Amino acid sequence: MQRRAAHRRGAIVQALAGLGVTAAIEGEAVRLSGHGLARRWMRELPLREAGRGRE
Known part of the structure; x- marks a missing residue:
């Protein structure tokens, strides 16, 4: 189990x-x-919008 x-x-x-x-x-x-x-957040609009409480 631990190995998995x-x-x-x-x-x-x-x-x-x-x-x-x-x-x-x-x-x-x-x-x-x-x-x-932070790099990924800046690169992807949907991720930024989700972080702002928007979908």
Whole structure:
């Protein structure tokens, strides 16, 4: 079970890297970097609108 969860966290980090978001595994959590998130937020209008409470 733990091996499967670790594999899943690794797959999440790889998928986020493919989107240009820096992520790291810290224990059982996947932490995203603010810099990578800010870059993605600036690049995608739907994501910015969702952050403003609009859909």
